[in-house]
Amino acid sequence: MLPSTPESLTPIVVQSMANTSDARIKELLCSLVRHLHAFVLETRLTEAEFEYALDYVNAIGQATCDTKNEAVLVADLLGVSSLVALLNNADHHGESDAALLGPFWRANSPSLEPGASLAAPGTPGIPLEGSGLVQDREGRPLAGVTVDIWHASPSGLYENQDETQPDMNLRGRFTTDENGRFRFRSVRPAGYPVPVDGPGGVLLRAQERHEFRPAHLHFMFSKPGYKVLITQVYADDSEFLHSDPTFGVTRRLVGQYRVEPRPGGDVAVFDHCFTLLEGEMVFPHPPIP
Incomplete structure (x- = not known):
């Protein structure tokens, strides 16, 4: 078969994958072609727009480095990351809502004793006492x-x-006790x-959207025999809860960060x-890395 019109090309490209032995790869690629062509x-799409799109994809890879992952960021800003998280963790009577991993998670953060501080000495900010079940x-x-x-950090x-x-400031791993x-x-x-x-x-400037995420803590929970839960808990008083540029906030991920006056100054208290x-x-x- 040879294409004679723009519309006639799609089935030819899909047919070229007929011998793909991996059924899932075949499903994904055929669907991708159909949606891209559609x-x-x-x-x-004009040729100039197509050229710009290719340059944009190349720029995503070129902008990714040791301090940020631009591909993850763009997926976040398009709502794809949140969509995948919601799709693969849709159990509203069981597991806590999953949320974005984000582009800044690092593996092998330090293991800390219960009640230890994530913050290195001298880190400025309102003290936070956190806990969870x-x-x-x-x-x-x-x-x-x-x-x-x-x-x-408080500076964002x-x-x-x-x-x-x-290195590894405001990161750490803890272990739940016998009471969870x-x-x-x-x-x-x-x-x-x-x-x-x-x-x-x-992307944000083209859409005339702001870039500010609401304040939040990232969590990842793991235990053999259980699905790894990646989630975030957002401050209930954040002004950006309803306009998060990465679409990561769900109702069940909004937590309370109450402020308690103490002799040495105010302390934020968090439990979830x-x-x-x-x-x-x-x-x-x-x-x-």
């Missing part, structure tokens, strides 16, 4: 769960973005802008309950 036909679907506490926590930067912060509880200390995170110096920023589901313990690939 997009081109629907929008009547991890349970199974039946509400039974889960002991021995590894709780990986990371967050941005993760340590690998900020030369003034020591964990405790940690840190400084209260602030909302921050996603990086806009690369293709992600080009998390639910894990049985399944295979599979960790994500770190977006940065």
Whole structure:
């Protein structure tokens, strides 16, 4: 078969994959071709626009480095990351809502004792006393769960973005006790802008959207026999809850960060309950080293 019209090309390309032995690869690629071709036909994509799109894809790879993953960021800004997380963790009567891994998670953060601080000495900010309960679907506490926590500084930067912060600052791993509880200390995170110096920023400016994420803590829970839960908990008083540029906020991921007056000054107190589901313990690939 040879194409004679724009519309006649799509079935020819799909047919070329007929001998693909892996059924899932065949399904994904055939669907990708159909949707891409449909997009081109629907929008009547021009050659200049096509060239620009290819340059944009190349720029995503060129902008990815040791301190950020631009491909993850663009997927976040288009809502794809949140869509995949919701699709693959859709159990609204069981597991806690999953959320974005984000482009700044690092594997092998330091293991810390219960109640230890994520913040290196001298890290500025309102002190934060955090705690949580991890349970199974039946509400039974889960002991021995590894709780990986990371967050941005009050200035809105993760340590690998900020030369003034020591390595692995505001990152750490804890283990739940026999009651399924964990405790940690840190400084209260602030909302921050996603990086806009690369293709992600080009996308936001073209759409005339702001770049500010609501303040949040990142969590990753893991225990053999249970699905790894990647989630975030957002501050209930953040002004950007309803306009998160990465579409990561769901109702169940909004937590309370109450402020308590103490003799030495105000302290933010945080506590949250998390639910894990049985399944295979599979960790994500770190977006940065």
